[in-house]
Amino acid sequence: MNRPKHTEFTFPTHIDDYPTGPQYKAGYLPETNAGWRTFRPVVDHDACVYCLRCYLLCPDGTIIKDSGQIKIDMDYCKGCGVCAHECPKDAIEMVKEQL
Amino acid sequence: MKTNKIFISGDEAVAQGVRLSRPHVIAAYPITPQTITVERLSEMVEAGEMDGEYMHVESEHSAISATMGASAVGARTFTASSSQGLLYMAEGLHYCSGGRWPVVMMNANRSVALPWSIYGDQRDSLSLLDCGWIQVYVEDAQEALDMIIQAYKIAEHKDVLTPMMVNLDGFILTHTYELVEIPEQKMVDEFLPPFQTPNKMSFEEPKNLGFSSKPDDNTEFKYQQNEAMFKAVDVIREVDQEFAEKFGRKYHDMVEEYRCEDADVVLVALGSVCGTVRVVVDKMRAAGKKVGLLKIRYMRPFPEAEVKDLAQRVQAIGVIDKDISFGYEGTVYTNVNSAISKIDKYVFKSNFVGGLGGRDITKAEIEDMFNHLLDGIEKKSEEKVEFFSLNVETND
Amino acid sequence: MTNLVDIPKVNAKNMTEKEFFYGHKACAGCGGSVAVRLALKVLGERTYTALPAGCMSAVGFIYPQMAFNTNAIITTFPGAASMASGIAAGAKALGQKDVKTVVFAGDGGTADIGFQALSGMIDRNDDVLYICYDNEAYMNTGIQKSGLTPYGTKTTTTPAGKNIPGTVTHKKNLFEIIAAHDIAYAATASIGYPQDFLNKVNKAKHTKGATFIHVYASCPTGWGTPTETSIEIAKDAVDCGLIFLAEFEDGEYKLNRNPKEFASVKDYLKKQGRFKHMTDEDIQCVIENRDRKWARMRKQWL
Numbered sequence A: 001m002n003r004p005k006h007t008e009f010t011f012p013t014h015i016d017d018y019p020t021g022p023q024y025k026a027g028y029l030p031e032t033n034a035g036w037r038t039f040r041p042v043v044d045h046d047a048c049v050y051c052l053r054c055y056l057l058c059p060d061g062t063i064i065k066d067s068g069q070i071k072i073d074m075d076y077c078k079g080c081g082v083c084a085h086e087c088p089k090d091a092i093e094m095v096k097e098q099l
Numbered sequence B: 001m002k003t004n005k006i007f008i009s010g011d012e013a014v015a016q017g018v019r020l021s022r023p024h025v026i027a028a029y030p031i032t033p034q035t036i037t038v039e040r041l042s043e044m045v046e047a048g049e050m051d052g053e054y055m056h057v058e059s060e061h062s063a064i065s066a067t068m069g070a071s072a073v074g075a076r077t078f079t080a081s082s083s084q085g086l087l088y089m090a091e092g093l094h095y096c097s098g099g100r101w102p103v104v105m106m107n108a109n110r111s112v113a114l115p116w117s118i119y120g121d122q123r124d125s126l127s128l129l130d131c132g133w134i135q136v137y138v139e140d141a142q143e144a145l146d147m148i149i150q151a152y153k154i155a156e157h158k159d160v161l162t163p164m165m166v167n168l169d170g171f172i173l174t175h176t177y178e179l180v181e182i183p184e185q186k187m188v189d190e191f192l193p194p195f196q197t198p199n200k201m202s203f204e205e206p207k208n209l210g211f212s213s214k215p216d217d218n219t220e221f222k223y224q225q226n227e228a229m230f231k232a233v234d235v236i237r238e239v240d241q242e243f244a245e246k247f248g249r250k251y252h253d254m255v256e257e258y259r260c261e262d263a264d265v266v267l268v269a270l271g272s273v274c275g276t277v278r279v280v281v282d283k284m285r286a287a288g289k290k291v292g293l294l295k296i297r298y299m300r301p302f303p304e305a306e307v308k309d310l311a312q313r314v315q316a317i318g319v320i321d322k323d324i325s326f327g328y329e330g331t332v333y334t335n336v337n338s339a340i341s342k343i344d345k346y347v348f349k350s351n352f353v354g355g356l357g358g359r360d361i362t363k364a365e366i367e368d369m370f371n372h373l374l375d376g377i378e379k380k381s382e383e384k385v386e387f388f389s390l391n392v393e394t395n396d
Numbered sequence C: 001m002t003n004l005v006d007i008p009k010v011n012a013k014n015m016t017e018k019e020f021f022y023g024h025k026a027c028a029g030c031g032g033s034v035a036v037r038l039a040l041k042v043l044g045e046r047t048y049t050a051l052p053a054g055c056m057s058a059v060g061f062i063y064p065q066m067a068f069n070t071n072a073i074i075t076t077f078p079g080a081a082s083m084a085s086g087i088a089a090g091a092k093a094l095g096q097k098d099v100k101t102v103v104f105a106g107d108g109g110t111a112d113i114g115f116q117a118l119s120g121m122i123d124r125n126d127d128v129l130y131i132c133y134d135n136e137a138y139m140n141t142g143i144q145k146s147g148l149t150p151y152g153t154k155t156t157t158t159p160a161g162k163n164i165p166g167t168v169t170h171k172k173n174l175f176e177i178i179a180a181h182d183i184a185y186a187a188t189a190s191i192g193y194p195q196d197f198l199n200k201v202n203k204a205k206h207t208k209g210a211t212f213i214h215v216y217a218s219c220p221t222g223w224g225t226p227t228e229t230s231i232e233i234a235k236d237a238v239d240c241g242l243i244f245l246a247e248f249e250d251g252e253y254k255l256n257r258n259p260k261e262f263a264s265v266k267d268y269l270k271k272q273g274r275f276k277h278m279t280d281e282d283i284q285c286v287i288e289n290r291d292r293k294w295a296r297m298r299k300q301w302l
């Protein structure tokens, strides 16, 4: 799995449900970060030249490059806007989230 | 059984115990009176008698950090310190027990500055009772060696996974030469299995360790730690029993009672002073006085059941503290007194504070303590802390 | 010594699609998380990651949300380098092959409280890559001054007012202090020059023993900059000469960028809330310090 996926967490009900000491599975994500966004990146695939600058610089690693066309994991995008700001072709636009 | 006795100091006995336990990583920083241990270990590594990595860390904080790091990938580890060094580790001591990394350490009990003193008392480790480590106090070099080996088995037990500190009195034990039986490597290997823990990073099962917890979960992690400490009591018994069967030396688990069966009064003590108390007990017994010694071996977990049981049987209990919690009383006394308060019986109690900064505790002083307790049986009054060996008059 | 041409270059196109720092709670646009994410993608799966108290540990391990998708551990604040040394020693003693231990520590965790342990780690030449992500203050505790906070910066412990112009000291010369240990490889970098950073991490990865990278990593929250400009501002810092890109290898210093002309320091400073209060005189002081430093570097390193 390239990116850990959002996983439901069962809250411990017995003391033995806790790990022995502070240790847990690497890459375990019971929460998403989508709720942080006020703007969402929208990609214009015609303008995108697949240079991958956005992929390189996303602080959250949410840009996916494996299919020849960039995709964004909207569960974990925080809407910082680095991708749009850094895109040399202005192919990404930050659009206000509708609540 | 074939014996192999050599004449070595307490520090060297510890080094032998460590060698036999085959730690993967040793990280320690020199401080008197612990230094001989780390020097011997370095020599053993140099001579190829040990395979472990010896890390020349630049401080005690780094010594404990490094051992935690190694433990966190599943390595068996050892560190050693004393006094100022132990206090410099304090952050790491809590971190280590919270992380459930069963690091084993030797602490050479030494006074804490200021004023500077390189000599012994127990204010260093006793001031760190709450840091979540199992604390054992030994009485001689043989016990020091044996307890290092036992310590790994106790600390690494799956129900325990808690670091352990083996305390020996600075100079009195660390630098005194005694005949010590060195167990055979093969037998130690049979007794002490390789270290295994679920609490480690590995490439088969990658983990995130040392995380933060919200208020929702923090208490549960602390509860667990406390539970593990209580479970250690049973493990200590099992391990001591197994050790006795294998090596022929038994250390009486949490405490050792010496001539307490029909005693009227008992002195409670830790570490090397117990040897002196035994001599005084024998002498006073010969004179018909019903006195005994309770040697507390483990301060954490605390031998509450054993103290209560003894208190049911005697009239007066005195506690010798080579420490003082300023503004109150000796820490050992506070602990003992708390256990006694849980039984429905009045016991006369006294707290004797002394032996600070390396001052000897003499047989005469111990005899005075026993007599004081024998007098107390009638008096039925509790007393405040007594500094028993002041050389000058005070304003009291 | 490691020759960069021999190491397959890692870039956006060929780097692993696997993410090792994911789902973390860093502020939107956090530059530190760019540094951590990229470095881990170069280092790959067989890596032990150690992080002292600081933003990158605080945002990565909030039980049960575990954002490191590889082995990772939080260390004490002063003990990152020593815990990493212990990890490396433990891995070696257990016979583990082909592993790297990496530290990501903040400027405070590196240049101040963790310095002793770091010095020991380099002195012993333990097999650890130590990466200091420099956001120029103690951010996790709410933007206090560290030894790497630059002149003029307003922080919560260096307030700017009539009597004090914010921070009154210049940044410690961390890179040269590290190099003075005769370390096998040390470098400075900036997330504003990501390919350069990737190359340096890659070089360190292939260097046995202690290595060090000081990477400039913006913090929109502490710097008072818009979240989308985090990369741009980290590039500006290099272009105006306040941050330099260099390496120390085989006992030699190397300036990777030596521009004929610097971009405007004032423009760089005025983009950020933390420098807003600075007078022309304060800015002059910053420029003079920069010029002194560059004159010396050019004289000694070229």
Ligand SMILES: Cc1ncc(C[n+]2csc(CCOP(=O)(O)OP(=O)(O)O)c2C)c(N)n1
Pocket: B091, C032, C053, C054, C055, C056, C076, C077, C078, C105, C106, C107, C108, C109, C110, C135, C137, C138, C139, C140, C141, C146
């Ligand atoms: C011994 C100790 N002292 C102080 C702290 C509080 N503390 C935690 S993180 C931190 C600041 C971290 O600053 P830096 O290393 O620059 O990392 P950043 O948060 O900026 O990423 C401080 C002061 C601590 N955890 N431990």
Ligand code: SF4
Pocket: C025, C026, C027, C028, C029, C030, C031, C032, C033, C055, C056, C059, C135, C139, C140, C218, C219, C220, C221, C222
């Ligand atoms: S405060 Fe700064 S360094 Fe910390 S997570 Fe936020 S942006 Fe990153």
Ligand SMILES: [Mg+2]
Pocket: C106, C107, C108, C133, C134, C135, C136, C137, C138, C139
């Ligand atoms: Mg910082």
